[in-house]
Amino acid sequence: ETGVTQSPTHLIKTRGQQVTLRCSSQSGHNTVSWYQQALGQGPQFIFQYYREEENGRGNFPPRFSGLQFPNYSSELNVNALELDDSALYLCASSLPSRGGTDTQYFGPGTRLTVL
């Protein structure tokens, strides 16, 4: 158990709808990263939030957006869902530190199916 939780576990949406996925960080971690994992592939980086600001973004369109709250929990929002958005969505929390290493600890993921 990493202490990182995600909700919901599973979700079914139809094309064109919007979805919000949620993540609670491990206690003390101020950084959250989101990844998308399509079936049979490795996770791909979507973006990272550090102290409520976006801190890096992968090759995903603007309809993928996020938020981080003062308690460091986070949301991933996807607008105008497409069939190819069907995937396992993973969040990972970490604590960057000078002189240390910011190991990312993953939650169990949210399985999104777009019909």
Next chain:
Amino acid sequence: DAKTTQPTSMDCAEGRAANLPCNHSTISGNEYVYWYRQIHSQGPQYIIHGLKNNETNEMASLIITEDRKSSTLILPHATLRDTAVYYCIVRVVNTDKLIFGTGTRLQVFP
């Protein structure tokens, strides 16, 4: 693109050591080697990381060659629960992303 190369799949007998290789010939001096594993449909699990020295924890050992161009993850006594996809990743610490490749699918058999 991932900066590592791993075999697609490996088998290991239960109770034996599993040695998973990883090539990272273009690794930079400030990049660490991280290993994660992913059991079917679960979130990736952190295993171990290192810079240039060999590392050991309760899960595994990490052996990094002197030139740092390759490494080996060792599970000393593999069990059926170690069946998973193992990812080797190189990254600069305190940067944003992990770049996952296709990993090695390890099958532990009785």
